[in-house]
Amino acid sequence: TLGGTGKQSGKRHPTLGENVVVGAGAKVLGNLLIGNNVRIxxxxxxxxxxxxxxxVVGIPGRIVYKSGVRVNPLEHGSLPDxxxxxxxxxxxxxxxxxxxVKSLQPQHSVSLTSAADFNAANFNSVPAVLELGSNVAVAEKIELAVTPSCQLKDRVIQEFLDGTGI
Known part of the structure; x- marks a missing residue:
């Protein structure tokens, strides 16, 4: 098929250069300029x-050779994620x-008089099965629960972000 469709007035057919080969069933749509020595x-x-x-090959047509040199196709494996x-x-x-937030918060130290003073059920982020040991251990667990951090320590997440995939 050579030419365009529609009710537009004016030139609707392509201009073919010298030594142009249009393969079987190929469609060149619209008022296009096809250069010399082109194969479709x-x-x-x-x-x-x-x-x-x-x-030119494909739907839509893509240039695969230009002046006898192969044009590299898009390499999907090396695209940025x-x-x-x-x-x-x-x-x-x-x-x-x-x-x-850490720099704006006043530094508060957690002080507990005894392990019995701590009620784990009052904290949603601390598991209810928290084993209460010494006051220092409880204070460290509360500190971890109250101040979450976004440090990447999971190898799978790190590999994903580095581009090796999951």
């Missing part, structure tokens, strides 16, 4: 102008905000 593969659909000395980049920037932002 069978079944291809060309929607844009094609420079001289090219080979946009999701990992977004997650990394969000985690960096979370860590930055946590540092700002």
């Amino acid at each position: 593969g069978a079944g291809s659909v060309v929607l844009r102008d094609v420079p001289s000395d090219c080979t 946009s999701e990992a980049v977004a997650i990394r920037s969000l985690l960096d932002r979370i860590e930055s905000l946590e540092q700002q």
Whole structure:
């Protein structure tokens, strides 16, 4: 098929250069300029102008050879992982905000008179099965529960963010 469809007035057909081969079933749609020595593969659909000395294949048509040199296709394996980049920037932002909050909070030390004074059921983030040992151990567990951190210590998450995938 050579030409466009529709009710537009004016030129709707392509201009083919010298020594152009259009394969069987190929479609060149619209008022396009096809350069000299161009080969269009069978079944291809060309929607844009094609420079001289090219080979076009596919739907939509893509240039695979230009002046006899193969044009490298898009290598999907080496594209940046946009999701990992977004997650990394969000985690960096979370860590930055946590540092700002820590610098703004007054330093409070947790002091408990005895392990019996601590009621684990009152804290949603501390497991109810918290084994109460010494006051120091309880204070450390409360400190961990009250001040969460966004440090990446999980190897799977780190590998994902580094681009090796899951």
